[in-house]
Amino acid sequence: MEERVKCKSLHSKITSAKEAAGMIKSGMTLGTSGFTPTGYPKAVPEALVKMVEKEEDFKINLYTGASVGQSLDGIFAEAGIISKRMPYQTNNSMRKALNSCDVHYADIHLSHFSQQIRYGFYGKIDVALVEAAQITEEGYIVPTTSIGASPVFCSEAEHIIVEINTKKPLELCGIHDIYQPEDPPNRQPIPLVNPVDRIGKPYIEVDPSKIKAIVITDLEDDPIGFAPVDENSRQIAKNLIGFFEKEVEVGRLPEKLLPLQSGVGSVANAVLKGISDSRFKDLIFYSEVIQDNVLDLLDEGTFKFASGTSLTLSPEGFQRFYQNFDEYRSKVLLRPMEISNNPEVIRRIGSIAMNTAIEADIFGNVNSTHIMGSKMMNGIGGSGDFTRASYLSIFTTPSIAKNGDISSIVPMVSHVDHTEHDVNIIVTEQGLADLRGLSPVQRAEAIIENCAHPDYQKPLEEYLNKAKEGSCHTPHTLGDSLSWHEKFVQTKKMR
Amino acid sequence: MEERVKCKSLHSKITSAKEAAGMIKSGMTLGTSGFTPTGYPKAVPEALVKMVEKEEDFKINLYTGASVGQSLDGIFAEAGIISKRMPYQTNNSMRKALNSCDVHYADIHLSHFSQQIRYGFYGKIDVALVEAAQITEEGYIVPTTSIGASPVFCSEAEHIIVEINTKKPLELCGIHDIYQPEDPPNRQPIPLVNPVDRIGKPYIEVDPSKIKAIVITDLEDDPIGFAPVDENSRQIAKNLIGFFEKEVEVGRLPEKLLPLQSGVGSVANAVLKGISDSRFKDLIFYSEVIQDNVLDLLDEGTFKFASGTSLTLSPEGFQRFYQNFDEYRSKVLLRPMEISNNPEVIRRIGSIAMNTAIEADIFGNVNSTHIMGSKMMNGIGGSGDFTRASYLSIFTTPSIAKNGDISSIVPMVSHVDHTEHDVNIIVTEQGLADLRGLSPVQRAEAIIENCAHPDYQKPLEEYLNKAKEGSCHTPHTLGDSLSWHEKFVQTKKMR
Numbered sequence: 001m002e003e004r005v006k007c008k009s010l011h012s013k014i015t016s017a018k019e020a021a022g023m024i025k026s027g028m029t030l031g032t033s034g035f036t037p038t039g040y041p042k043a044v045p046e047a048l049v050k051m052v053e054k055e056e057d058f059k060i061n062l063y064t065g066a067s068v069g070q071s072l073d074g075i076f077a078e079a080g081i082i083s084k085r086m087p088y089q090t091n092n093s094m095r096k097a098l099n100s101c102d103v104h105y106a107d108i109h110l111s112h113f114s115q116q117i118r119y120g121f122y123g124k125i126d127v128a129l130v131e132a133a134q135i136t137e138e139g140y141i142v143p144t145t146s147i148g149a150s151p152v153f154c155s156e157a158e159h160i161i162v163e164i165n166t167k168k169p170l171e172l173c174g175i176h177d178i179y180q181p182e183d184p185p186n187r188q189p190i191p192l193v194n195p196v197d198r199i200g201k202p203y204i205e206v207d208p209s210k211i212k213a214i215v216i217t218d219l220e221d222d223p224i225g226f227a228p229v230d231e232n233s234r235q236i237a238k239n240l241i242g243f244f245e246k247e248v249e250v251g252r253l254p255e256k257l258l259p260l261q262s263g264v265g266s267v268a269n270a271v272l273k274g275i276s277d278s279r280f281k282d283l284i285f286y287s288e289v290i291q292d293n294v295l296d297l298l299d300e301g302t303f304k305f306a307s308g309t310s311l312t313l314s315p316e317g318f319q320r321f322y323q324n325f326d327e328y329r330s331k332v333l334l335r336p337m338e339i340s341n342n343p344e345v346i347r348r349i350g351s352i353a354m355n356t357a358i359e360a361d362i363f364g365n366v367n368s369t370h371i372m373g374s375k376m377m378n379g380i381g382g383s384g385d386f387t388r389a390s391y392l393s394i395f396t397t398p399s400i401a402k403n404g405d406i407s408s409i410v411p412m413v414s415h416v417d418h419t420e421h422d423v424n425i426i427v428t429e430q431g432l433a434d435l436r437g438l439s440p441v442q443r444a445e446a447i448i449e450n451c452a453h454p455d456y457q458k459p460l461e462e463y464l465n466k467a468k469e470g471s472c473h474t475p476h477t478l479g480d481s482l483s484w485h486e487k488f489v490q491t492k493k494m495r
Numbered sequence: 496m497e498e499r500v501k502c503k504s505l506h507s508k509i510t511s512a513k514e515a516a517g518m519i520k521s522g523m524t525l526g527t528s529g530f531t532p533t534g535y536p537k538a539v540p541e542a543l544v545k546m547v548e549k550e551e552d553f554k555i556n557l558y559t560g561a562s563v564g565q566s567l568d569g570i571f572a573e574a575g576i577i578s579k580r581m582p583y584q585t586n587n588s589m590r591k592a593l594n595s596c597d598v599h600y601a602d603i604h605l606s607h608f609s610q611q612i613r614y615g616f617y618g619k620i621d622v623a624l625v626e627a628a629q630i631t632e633e634g635y636i637v638p639t640t641s642i643g644a645s646p647v648f649c650s651e652a653e654h655i656i657v658e659i660n661t662k663k664p665l666e667l668c669g670i671h672d673i674y675q676p677e678d679p680p681n682r683q684p685i686p687l688v689n690p691v692d693r694i695g696k697p698y699i700e701v702d703p704s705k706i707k708a709i710v711i712t713d714l715e716d717d718p719i720g721f722a723p724v725d726e727n728s729r730q731i732a733k734n735l736i737g738f739f740e741k742e743v744e745v746g747r748l749p750e751k752l753l754p755l756q757s758g759v760g761s762v763a764n765a766v767l768k769g770i771s772d773s774r775f776k777d778l779i780f781y782s783e784v785i786q787d788n789v790l791d792l793l794d795e796g797t798f799k800f801a802s803g804t805s806l807t808l809s810p811e812g813f814q815r816f817y818q819n820f821d822e823y824r825s826k827v828l829l830r831p832m833e834i835s836n837n838p839e840v841i842r843r844i845g846s847i848a849m850n851t852a853i854e855a856d857i858f859g860n861v862n863s864t865h866i867m868g869s870k871m872m873n874g875i876g877g878s879g880d881f882t883r884a885s886y887l888s889i890f891t892t893p894s895i896a897k898n899g900d901i902s903s904i905v906p907m908v909s910h911v912d913h914t915e916h917d918v919n920i921i922v923t924e925q926g927l928a929d930l931r932g933l934s935p936v937q938r939a940e941a942i943i944e945n946c947a948h949p950d951y952q953k954p955l956e957e958y959l960n961k962a963k964e965g966s967c968h969t970p971h972t973l974g975d976s977l978s979w980h981e982k983f984v985q986t987k988k989m990r
Contacts, residue, residue, distance in 0.1 A: 184845020189684035350679020
């Protein structure tokens with residue numbers, strides 16, 4: 001215990017999860033640690049749900065870094081105790097709750113969220129609830145496997161509850177680099193120039209008197225799945241790597257590329273595998289989420305450094321990480337999401353942003369969030385931060401979904417998260433469309449020819465040709481533009 | 496002449512517009528000065544159009560800072576000599592040409608354009624053609640009344656043609672602050688911390704040997720109109736100023752606000768007039784375009800400093816500016832658009848971004864560019880740069896257009912330039928909707944109640960209520976979502 005809570009004056013705050021949960025009252029806003037289902041609090045949420053089981057009308061707002069696990073988002077949503085949820089989620093029960101409008105969900109660019117909490121846009125944070133590996137002698141908090149928005153929750157909250165998780169080894173101390181910018185008009189340049197730079201402290205500096213409860217727990221994060229790589233994903237990766245090679249050849253990318261950002265999922269995993277198999281070496285990974293495959297690329301020398309805001313490893317991945325910590329210590333860094341996703345930094349270092357689209361339209365607009373225009377899938381997460389500020393913005397998607405009943409390339413996307421102004425490259429297993437400097441009609445021709453599935457090429461061409469009769473910059477026949485989605489809603493088939 | 500072309504070795508380059516125009520060959524890409532119709536070249540374009548009158552298939556690409564005047568965009572479009580046009584325009588003839596797809600127009604975030612030229616995304620710049628007040632002893636170029644993208648054109652172009660415009664007084668020397676960032680992976684923080692900071696040089700540093708022709712001219716810029724303020728605009732301004740006062744009261748904005756960015760046009764002018772009439776003093780204007788009304792606000796002390804990339808004054812405004820230059824010299828600064836619009840700087844200083852929407856939908860998405868989803872009006876310009884990176888993003892629009900035949904608040908915008916993730920505040924003459932932290936349905940309720948015209952409130956409510964039966968995060972009935980626009984295209988009335 002002395003090792004985990006080094007600040008002696010805080011020993012008196014060690015208490016039960018139930019006691020700590022009692023500090024969270026209906027109407028409060030709770031800001032928790034967690035980014036992807038790792039590093040989020042579990043003991044106090046479980047106790048809170050038990051405590052308010054029979055309490056009607058108990059409602060709180062839940063703000064997190066990004067997605068958190070079933071044992072936080074899931075049980076809160078199932079208990080019906082959430083009023084407002086921000087800024088991102090991926091949980092089945094939470095998704096159901098927000099799509100039935102039982103939960104008010106605001107889907108926010110992750111880089112905006114922390115500063116807008118400080119600006120007071122989202123009200124007061126009553127309680128910060130953060131998982132920690134350690135509390136230092138000074139009473140400062142060392143996070144565990146993710147940082148997310150914990151620094152801002154701790155600085156802005158009235159009270160702090162800490163869950164010390166003894167399953168998270170003390171080796172994690174030192175892997176974090178915590179920096180919080182000042183707010184305008186006093187903000188200074190963020191001094192991160194090279195992705196490997198350390199610019200902050202290895203802990204979250206807090207006023208220790210705000211720490212009202214410390215709960216000791218050994219609850220595990222929900223196990224993290226790793227999306228398998230299928231043949232389509234492999235082909236998407238191949239198309240993309242071929243493009244990188246060509247860009248290097250013509251001098252638009254350096255031989256060591258530029259810092260890579262990658263989403264998660266099957267295609268993202270395939271792309272990293274493709275890079276691993278390519279001639280590229282000594283690359284930098286500057287992204288949000290560090291998964292098992294990033295360790296592979298670090299081990300083999302494809303990557304020389306990885307910066308993120310969460311370590312989202314499988315149990316085997318964590319074992320490997322902790323066993324070889326001496327080696328990884330100098331190659332892996334976790335930052336607050338306000339820094340990992342900061343457009344100032346991303347634009348400066350010149351990220352190559354690689355994110356997945358739910359669908360893209362022939363003019364290059366991308367939908368990352370909504371199924372058939374209405375149903376929220378997860379949220380925009382960091383894809384907008386990276387896409388807009390990147391050196392090169394890339395979206396990947398298989399050309400079809402649901403065995404071909406859905407075309408991922410459509411006349412008009414049913415929801416826009418990334419506009420035609422922001423999307424440089426679209427890649428499917430069919431090929432790659434380079435949209436840079438093209439007019440809308442030229443983009444449409446490139447996307448239909450290179451990205452659309454053969455079964456949908458002709459219908460897309462017909463749509464474009466009919467719309468072109470109107471003689472406009474972005475040809476659309478408004479009555480037909482969303483008809484594919486409409487047909488799918490009615491018949492479960494776009495064709 | 497010695498005063499205007501101080502570099503003696505360049506005197507031999509002084510030549511006629513016709514001679515200079517002869518250096519521009521079909522297939523070339525021309526990068527010119529100009530941002531809003533001011534500070535763009537006029538003599539060489541006129542000579543070029545004359546020269547190629549009878550030449551069939553003469554086509555060039557025209558890249559500029561932003562919009563330029565009739566005597567460049569207009570005559571080139573009318574002569575049919577443009578193949579590709581980037582990144583922004585406002586000219587009638589050019590608009591017609593790009594909407595008939597005779598010109599390939601790529602509508603680009605202005606802050607992206609300069610760096611993407613350097614990255615090589617848009618091909619080689621063959622000739623930079625820039626209007627200058629002076630060439631220094633070293634052979635460096637002092638721009639005139641706008642900077643735009645001239646620095647990057649000069650650094651990247653193979654050849655440079657300079658139009659020395661003797662109608663632009665030498666007093667302009669010193670008003671420019673030219674800084675060009677390095678490209679990744681070598682980029683450093685942009686050292687602009689306070690909007691008044693000077694971080695560069697008062698001229699564009701060029702390799703003088705690239706200057707192949709110098710043309711002396713006294714052609715005037717096209718006269719600049721100043722949009723009159725109508726009653727609706729005044730009411731929009733009133734709603735917005737009331738909001739600022741409330742934000743100051745609750746502590747979310749400082750008493751001197753934060754640096755203001757403002758688009759141009761009737762509503763923008765009304766807002767500046769409203770600020771002038773308010774209690775706010777000593778404000779900073781950090782924007783793109785400095786118009787006559789900015790001088791008013793500087794004179795009276797409402798503004799203490801104005802930074803932009805163009806001086807877009809009326810003839811009387813220029814007279815006043817030059818006559819009182821000693822006073823304005825310390826209060827007005829022009830920067831390259833890569834800096835005036837730089838998200839790094841905008842986010843750091845915490846801009847209040849105020850831009851006009853063509854239409855907004857009930858969920859907070861904004862269309863800034865396309866009439867009825869297809870016809871390009873002008874382009875996104877800098878609105879995306881400021882909106883995304885701002886402290887607070889605001890869109891203004893009258894609630895109706897065409898005497899009420901068009902509602903500016905619609906179920907779904909027909910084109911998205913600013914997504915629901917990016918829009919904080921929408922203001923019409925009816926009222927103001929504060930969308931911060933709201934879910935889509937809450938946003939819809941706020942926008943319909945506060946911003947929609949009474950004649951359209953009920954139809955919007957009906958749309959929302961019907962769509963809500965589908966029980967989804969962002970309720971839409973896809974078959975109806977664009978039906979208002981469709982009806983307008985067919986009947987010239989949305990109702």
